[in-house]
Ligand SMILES: Nc1ncnc2c1ncn2[C@@H]1O[C@H](COP(=O)(O)OP(=O)(O)OP(=O)(O)O)[C@@H](O)[C@H]1O
């Protein structure tokens with residue numbers, strides 16, 4: 001409990017120090033870093049929720065985001081509405097899709113070894129991405145929106161401002177989740193389940209129902225994010241894959257069950273990536289640095305927990 | 308002739324000191340009881356000696372060699388054997404193959420020799436039906452397999468962590484005889500954790516009493532049982 | 547995954563013989579069937595290698611990574627060092643094995659989801675390095691082989707793959723029958739019990755990880771030698787992880803014959819489906835993974851064993 005706070009503070013201050021340094025050297029790096037961090041945090045938060053409470057690594061996480069983005073795309077093109085409006089129906093549909101995926105498959109492996117859950121969700125990921133590939137082909141799709149290219153100039157630095165919607169979204173997700181977990185009856189019960197499922201069951205909490213709700217809720221958040229994703233990025237069936245790995249890495253960095261720290265972890269990664277990308281020829285290598293960091297962080301964490 | 312000795316052996320898990328400055332020794336030919344209420348730290352002491360945990364401080368000596376920092380599999384080869392309170396048979400292996408592991412790895416035998424030795428060992432323990440899966444054997448057989456696995460590592464010092472638990476009285480008597488006989492034949496040093504005092508009196512030469520990680524009494528069982536601290540530890544522990 | 551001790555040895559052997567017959571049949575048919583055979587065998591080798599590691603309880607998603615690495619090692623050594631095709635395959639196995647050994651020294655401290663995801667990330671790292679190291683690897687465009695093995699002749703290349711498969715099957719059986727089997731099974735079942743029986747967990751995991759990565763590297767090299775080119779996208783394709791996994795699960799984990807049977811069944815089914823719905827076969831593989839895990843986690847070989855056992859106990 002106390003340790004968790006220390007890590008949180010250490011992580012956030014590291015990100016802050018890095019930001020200040022960046023702000024002085026190259027302000028654009030800071031801006032892009034924060035925008036990237038927002039994307040990572042927004043998609044990692046639902047995974048952190050599922051991992052913290054249901055204790056499942058959902059390897060179909062990024063693929064669900066991809067499916068949500070396609071859903072949103074088709075809703076927008078069919079009904080001619082804006083993706084930001086489509087976020088609502090997409091979120092609702094994803095809630096139920098999550099419910100179905102959970103009930104028909106994942107729920108049956110909760111008691112099974114972790115290995116089964118990993119392989120199963122890997123299978124789900126493949127079914128999702130390959131089905132979309134089959135239905136929508138691998139051709140990239142994009143929605144062109146005027147407002148995403150809005151930019152601002154401060155001093156002699158100009159940058160896109162629309163992308164700040166991602167950090168805002170991440171903050172919103174975090175606030176809603178924390179309110180939910182701390183203040184609502186259901187959320188409190190879910191936290192109890194996350195900390196001690198057996199104990200929670202003894203106290204009379206319906207653990208299975210809690211798992212189902214939490215997984216569906218996380219799917220809904222993924223759905224909302226998917227709609228925001230399509231406003232800015234082009235989508236294709238394989239677009240989700242890296243987000244599964246990135247989200248897992250961020251949750252592992254933050255520590256399982258520590259939602260606020262996901263923001264700190266995302267900031268560190270977002271800023272580091274943006275820094276590497278600003279170096280000449282750095283763009284191609286930036287995911288490499290990212291994965292390298294993942295491995296270092298996961299390793300050091302696992303060593304610490306072993307002691 | 309071998310001797311195992313711990314020197315101020317201590318381990319803390321977060322705030323909890325599960326083993327607290329334990330000085331304990333045991334020699335070939337001795338059977339020492341390790342008793343104490345639930346959560347006293349008996350299993351933790353065995354885990355420390357076997358190398359499952361590394362101590363926060365203190366040392367473990369096996370005949371003049373400090374083994375407190377070497378890994379568990381090497382300690383097994385050096386002569387520390389143990390059974391598990393919570394038995395986890397290796398489910399992917401048959402009963403015979405379970406017993407073979409100690410011969411194969413701790414004693415570094417070849418497959419053929421390990422198979423023969425494992426058969427021989429099981430015969431002395433009157434354990435039969437060796438080609439069965441571990442899920443198909445009864446509790447007495449499971450306990451025998453557990454003892455056989457510990458013996459297969461050719462231990463100088465062996466710890467039995469509640470091997471009698473779950474056996475009925477006839478089975479318990481059989482198990483006591485087996486342990487006594489093997490300990491004598493092989494001149495083993497044996498540490499026995501048991502909650503049933505009848506087993507302790509029949510089997511051991513002396514006992515140590517642990518409470519909240521500390522040794523609070525040591526000596527022959529009859530003497531220790533009269534000790535006021537021991538009585539209150541057990542009462543406090545709710546036994 | 548609950549494992550049963552396989553006492554009855556007849557079924558796997560029958561399956562195995564059938565598998566070998568299926569491998570021999572394409573010799574008597576045309577180049578099209580032989581090319582399918584080569585692909586199926588490539589996946590079969592990958593499937594066996596994945597199984598060899600999962601026997602220790604370690605789930606690797608790094609197949610595509612080592613496969614791609616091996617492909618590049620073979621092509622680059624053939625282009626730059628003028629290695630002949632066979633030496634280039636051996637070289638690729640050594641490179642993949644060496645890298646796995648070095649990486650494994652660190653990564654094998656991880657377990658469960660941490661290990662699985664780190665292996666996935668590793669594959670991605672390999673791909674990114676190859677993608678960006680344009681001067682050596684040709685970057686996104688990849689590299690062409692100047693000359694194919696046997697000049698691409700169908701029967702000899704198929705024979706080469708069959709030989710390759712037989713070597714890997716033998717290696718896998720060696721893993722099943724030697725002390726390695728005892729060590730890996732014990733590690734999978736309970737690491738603390740394994741240690742207490744004197745098993746050096748780290749050493750055996752490192753052996754398994756290195757050997758299986760070398761096999762995956764060799765499989766990639768073989769594939770590159772057959773098709774004559776490598777690109778980051780095709781050589782590191784996620785299918786090289788997905789398909790072998792589905793094959794092993796269907797056939798049955800923790801055996802040699804499970805992956806062999808799974809590869810033959812799904813490989814043939816996949817080629818068939820491909821004709822009617824391109825990409826549809828990949829959905830089918832995913833669905834098979836899910837269904838097998840939910841309804842018959844022990845796979846075909848395991849189920850046959852169980853049925854047989856039931857029959858025996860009724861007699
Ligand atoms: N790995 C661990 N992490 C944290 N605490 C532990 C760990 N292992 C043991 N403990 C704690 O150390 C104390 C001693 O436990 P131990 O299992 O050694 O008791 P014991 O004497 O064997 O009890 P019992 O008679 O119930 O078997 C307990 O409070 C236990 O919760």
Ligand SMILES: [Mg+2]
Pocket residue numbers: 349350351392
């Ligand atoms: Mg105990």
